[in-house]
Amino acid sequence: MPVRELTTSDAAAYRRLSALAFGGSAGEDPGRPFSPGLIPMGIDSTSLPGGAEGVLAAGAQIREDRVTLAGGTVACGGIGGVAVHPAHRAGGLFRELMTAVLARCTHEGMAFSMLYPANVAIYRALGYQVVTEVGFLRVPLLDLQRLRPVPDRRTVPVTAGSFERVRALYRELTAGDNGMLTREGPLFGTELPAEPWHALLLEDGAGTAHGYVSFTRTGGDDGVGLEVHELLGRSREDRRELLRSLGTWSTVTETLRLRLRVEDPVLDALPGGRARHDPQVMPLVMVRVTDTAAALTARPAPAGLQGALRLEVDDAALPAGTTAAAGAWRVEIADGAVRPVPLPDSGATDGAQDLPAVRLDVHAASLLLIGGRSLADAERLGLGVQADPAARTLLDALLAGPRPAVMDQF
Structure with missing residues (x-):
């Protein structure tokens, strides 16, 4: 069952x-290029056996993304559109396809692979681990209307000419996060998203940008008249002012739905306690490390953190050899950088055997390597962890930071 990269001639079949697999139609121009x-x-x-010309038995797409790592960024393969033809299911094609997909991610220099699973179990069997979720909150607009104005702040419309200011704010305000997409080209263009998407930019009297909120006005069939896609601000006061601006919609609708990071x-x-979780499905996010050394190298070390440990990852x-996740490394941390030095085997006699050690399974x-979680978190989930006390302390300090969060679009 050879897996190959698809070309434009395969676009209609895909x-x-x-x-x-997912419903709908192939569109008016199914043969358009990927x-x-x-x-x-x-x-x-x-x-x-029994296959037909012009038909794909299975297919998937790898997104060439980058994600944040507490001040650094790293290449990440976002997986989507995974489908197996009903005539060829239950024959091992899914694993065959995904094994090749993960090998390709590694070949492309991607340290992680990320996806939103419809079925957690089948991806977990491939080494993926749930790392975060996307939340939604229903907020009564009358609560926001009562917020007091923040001095020296005003909202202005976001236009095609000012959208780059939004993009720059997003990059600045999420740079210290773990797992957030950098939203770079070619997957993310510089053009303003199409209506009905709208946004407001928050600035001071001198015109300096302090935050933004993006939203879509909806019909309110489920009681929600405003979908708020994203609200980011430099300070708590900036976020409150953006919330206050949303409260002005209370004259025409009662409730907004706010998408949240963890x-x-x-x-x-x-401002109040009347917000409640939205009953819609909560998307989970799964991540798999595909190159352990690349994941470590991309992460800046916290200021002043120094030390070394032995890290082993079992996959x-x-x-064996599908990805670069498994192996053993002497991990050196100094001067704000992380340097993983490969070790030939568990019996190496270069002094690494005397270092405090951590041994992890791929989950x-x-x-842990996407950041924001501790070894105790992994143990609480029943994942494979063995760690010396000194190594535990050092690795937890290295990987600290906000819990990972992922938001796909503006």
Whole structure:
């Protein structure tokens, strides 16, 4: 069952497969080229018994993303559109396809792979680990209307000419996070998102930008008249002023739905306790480490942190050599940088055997290396962790920071 990269000539077959798997149609122009920034992979139906010409037995796409790592960034393969034709299911194609996809992520220099799973169990068997979720909150607009104005702040419309200010604020305000997409091209263009998307920029009297909020006015069929996609501000007061601006919608609708990061700072700016979790499905986010050394190197070390430890990662979920997740390293931390030095085997006699050691299975490594979680968190989940006390303290300090959060679009 050879897995290959798809070309423009395969686009129509892939879109028919996607429509079959997820519903809808292949569109008016199913043969249009794949978008830049995507690596489509697939298996031909003709490679299987009873297969047909012009049909894909399985397919997936790898997004060429980057994510934040507490002040650094690293390449990440976002996986989407994974589908297996109903005529070829239950024959191992899913694992065959995903093994090749993860190998390609590694080949492309991606330290992680990330996805929103419809089925957690099938991806967990491949080494993926749930690391975060996307939350939604319903907020009564009357609560926001009562907020007092913040001095020296005004909201202005976001236009095609000012959208770059929003993009710059997003980069600045999420740079210290773990797991946030950097939203770079070619997957993310510089053009203003299409209506009905709108946004307001918060600035002071001198015109300096302090935050923004993006939203869509909806029909309110489920009681929600405003979908708030994102609210970011430099300070608590800036976030409160943006919330106050949303309160002006109370004359035409009663409730907004606010998309949240994990431990979102906006929660501390809400004025009352009448907000409630929205009953819609809460998307989970799974991550898999594909290159342990690259993940370590990309993360800046906290100021003043120094030391060394031995790190071993076991990856029994995939055939040996599929990714660069497994191995042993002497991890040196000094001068704000992390330097993982590969060790040939567990019996190396270069002094690394005398270092405090941490041994992780691939699920624990995936949870921890994206940042913001501790070894105790991994142990609480029942993941594979063995650690000397000194190594535990050092690795926890290195990987500290906000819990990982992912928000896909503005």
